[in-house]
Amino acid sequence: MKIVIPVMDFGRAGGERVLSNLANELIDKGHDVTFVKPNNGSKPYYPTNAKIKLSKFLVNGNKLTRYITNLYNLVIECRLVKADVVIANYFITAYVAFLMPKKVLKLYYVQANEIKLNRRWMFKILALITYILPLKKIVNSESILPKYTPNIIGVVPAGIDIQKYRSDTLPKEFKGESKFKIGLIGRQEKHKGTKEIISILHLLPEDVKSHLGVNIAVYLPENEKSLLWDYKFYKIDSEDDLRGFYKECDLILAIGLIENGAFHYPCAEAMATKRLVISNYSPLVNTNSKLAIDNFDSDIILEKLIEALSFSSEDIHKEVEDNFKMTLPYAWSTVAEKFDGLIHRNIK
Template sequence: MKIVIPVIGFGRAGGERVLSKLATELIGDNKENDVSFVKPRNGTKPYYPTSANIIESTFHSDGFKPFDYLRNLLEIVILCRKLKPDVVIANYFITAYLAIFLSRKTSKYYYIQANESKINKNIIFKVLAFFSYLLPLKKIVNSTQLLPKWLNNYIAEIPAGVDLNLYKNKKVKRDISKWKVGFIGRKEKYKASNEIVDILFSLEEHLKEKIEVHVALYLSDDNKDKLFAYNFHEVNSDADLANFYNECDILIAVGLIEDGAFHYPCAEAMASGCLVISNYAPLKDSHLRIDSFSALDVTDKLTYCLEIMSPKQIDSEIERNSQIMQNYSWKNIGSKFKTIISSGK
């Protein structure tokens, strides 16, 4: 089966990680599928390794950026049509619009990993993203809670996968006299980094004495001044990220939108043996789960970890999380995706 995945470029975002890994899984050990990314010649290369082909269209630049952008999109459509794929998988609202211009014989899927109509700041992109969910494409979502119920005519729910060989519990001994509390810092406001810092800053003194704060990836200058003390972790690879999770006893993985959606820090921390406080999937059936972001709820859950949970409860929580994560191996996720597109559902 020939599968084409049109992209505008590659980066380090979670969505691009999913595409790279998914493409490799769709190819499979026996190379049962021919998978290609089709992109403009804009200098971007996959940050995350993939076994898929990378096919570039000609990049046009005549000094008029809107024209260049539209011309590149047209080139991607033309190149995709020339490849005559059996399946096209869109993952971004712009590539969803490109997919509808391919042959009627091509099965067209839209793998939705985020509600981009909420995330985009540009009002035009917000509107375009919203209407992309109305296009005649077969929608696969990574969470049933991503879209409004009246838009939820998806054919399957397939979450992202996690590399369980990399993200695993390597903790030998847990020193509960000084808890290591961590979070992944992000610039985007909806990622709630500011709110997490405010929560830690506002903790009662006897709780602050019990914790050691660990931050990975990013921390603004304002938040550096607010935190009473912290350890910052550079993340330049997945291995760095795995080491960060294994440094933490508790990970706060919360955000301001998309409650219940699949969330990489939540999943990776669960696989790495952390106690996880989150409003995201795959955390479930846990006393540390919150339905929606609330500073009071996060503070209560953190206090519960620090002062109430017994060693037995901690072990039970970590073991349950580990069992949940066994279903999120890339092999399992790839197999589910193959089943869907092979059936032509």
């Protein structure tokens, strides 16, 4: 079956990561997968075995003209693939999918509620419209869109490489021989809550801080450095770097300000690496973990931190092993099987 996936760019975000891995898995299942993107010079950050076709990219003219023209060129190039299935995963490419021929199965893999993510009111409206377009929607979490959203055909979480992240070492017990390390994937986007999380860490009692270190990867706000008493910054250039970062931590704070319950890569990867995790995201919120929280609440997060630091070695072992088992359904092979099944059940 021929599948086309329109993208605006190849970046380092979780959405691009999901598409690259999904494409590889669908190819392994016998599908012919092609990415179509504007010819703006970017190359895939995440390895993909899919074909890549480039649409014409206009660089001159005003911003609106360029945007419309480049989107039109993307539609034309996607139609030339003569695909059986189109998969969009972003509100802009959802319009590309909508403009494909009627005979094409039009799938919108929704990985974030972009009404919440976009600040500009025009983009919020454009994102809202895509959720009511006659596209068959696959969501990565039951809670990501309102239940009354039309044409939701299934729930397929993003996948992780279980064996790559699995660790044989377990977190240390607090107040052991070496410092207990709290980890955080910092992000510049405000809704990721990096500044707020650092502020919560700053509130920990001084006698507790003396036994703690903080590991921060990807992004550390300059103005918040003074709130950290003992930290190490990790630059992440590859998935191997990311895996190594998790293993340097005993507990990961995988917390954000919005989209409670949605799939969250740091949460899932930390669980697969057998780290303690505090999170308001899945997979953790789908477990019976004492460290799962409903939403971002500074007081509750501080309480959960103190609780986690009181865990005995037996508590830690049970927590991380139970969490690891909950990541098994997120293996890429399982995720791709679900996605492939939805394609076959909905193809004309």
